[in-house]
Amino acid sequence: MTNSKSVVILGAGAWGSALATLASTNGHKVHVWSRRGSKTLAEVLEGAEIILSAVSMKGVRDVVSGLKSLSLSPEIIFVTATKGLDPQTTCTPSQIWQEAFPHHPIVVLSGPNLSAEIQQKLPAATVVASSVISAAEDVQLVLSSHRFRVYTNTDTLGVELGGTLKNVIAIAAGVCDGLQLGTNAKAALVTRGLTEMVRIGLHWGGKQETFYGLSGLGDLLATCNSPLSRNYQVGYQLACGKTLTEILAHLQGTAEGINTTKVLMQRSKQQNISTPITEQVYRLLQGEVTPRQALEELMLRDIKPEYH
Template identity: 75%
Template sequence: MQETTIAILGAGAWGTALANLAAANGHKVKLWSRHGTETLEAVLQDVHIVLSAISMKGVRDVALQVQSCPLSPETIFVTATKGLEPQTTATPTQIWQAAFPNHPVVVLSGPNLSAEIQKSLPAATVVASNITTAAEKVQLIFSAPRFRVYTNPDPLGVELGGTLKNVMAIAAGVCDGLQLGTNAKAALVTRGLTEMVRIGNFLGAKTETFYGLSGLGDLLATCNSPLSRNYQVGYQMAIGQTLTNILANLPGTAEGVNTCQVLMQLAKQQNIYMPITEQVYRLLQGEVTPQQALDELMLRDIKPEFHFNLKISDDGNI
């Protein structure tokens, strides 16, 4: 593949890991930080791809800044941010696409703990876009012997998988911090996935996407690793730390804290059933202790695991 010039916005652990992958494949990489000295316009000069790996709170502001920079009409935008905007509930892709309606936007998401990728440990991810050729180009740029990249035609589902699992990772951290055991953790993660699908379907994502790398895969990674910042929030709250102290000492942003608040706004407006998200929200707000949140989840009304909608044809087949 010919050399591509890539601007990566966000020089944190995730942005740096992606920069290293692209550079190792022979591409020219420009890394930009809001706290650096190089201007955004200088970094964006003559680039083919703009990849955003900044935290959710900075996405709209940076997108507006990029709008004022001269870009080729062929430029592809890639978003690797996981979160929802509080004021609008918009995803990062929706913000970038609104700012650049005539450009392809690709989502990159998966079970990608940046510390492991930096060590060249094997990993896989998903790139998704409504424009297949754009996703395939990004796939080639980041694919490596130890970083396998898949494509997917459901960008919203891929993006929401990476976003919604952060709330479940907080709950998983609480589970481990309270030493509730493997059975409890397995039940939590499974029911967490069901909740993710329910929310995702409501927002327009495809069910099957949540059973792939960007949904179940990312959920398993972040619910089982101390490297996950969201997991650390839940774990440390369960052993008695305050949320304020945890966030002050966390390296980077735990997007699940903000995402949980946005989801509860959505749940109340649209009457979506989110029992795990609700208890995580109440815990983060200081309304319940970790043990009380657990009791609330365990003491809910008994119900079927699934509601099967089976259609039987005239010949008796399902």
């Protein structure tokens, strides 16, 4: 293939592996680095043109500091595919990457992308966002195929927040299904969840239309309706009477929504943003309320107009 790129994927979990498959199927030279692997970061990164990070939120800072100690080509494009918030600073992954590498383009990849379906070669779409549009277009070319449609966007923060905030709503959606509350209840919850995501996203600097796109509404629908979603599973199993400790002991991979809920509560209190669904998910995860009480609290809120 002409214009083949050298792509390094950081993180060998389900998501990193799915992205590696997409890029290598397109004829790019792909290396996957894992903390447990035998190769060092320096060895894997030799000749890299695109570095794509698919590590969990808690691993982001370690990976960033590992890369900072190396001499990297100024041409390298960084792509972050992590959905979460930093517990220390409440920053998004792209903000951490941009602060560490201010002169490199940073691209955010986010969308309704359940990795198991992508590995099964089922059709999907995603968004790559960057303030440097040529960098987003380069990543678009590396990953696009007739099965995986990649759109570009310039609202980096909005695209990233869509993927991060929807994990909290997915926990609530899992609870709704676990309690067998029906389609009406679930539709109401997901719709009000989107309203909450937009409210937070606008407050933090994202653009409204982004949240109605693939990385917002699209990802929300996928995660709130699929047993493949780890965050949905957390809510579902809590509603079925399991404890959070039990659930996490058997969960494969990270349910980023748990940490995101904590960070979100802290930040929305500081900034006085109304986040009723997040608040009930937080209380549920803390063991302050039962799943049923959490949903009843939402139903008993003061009546008001749908839009202000």
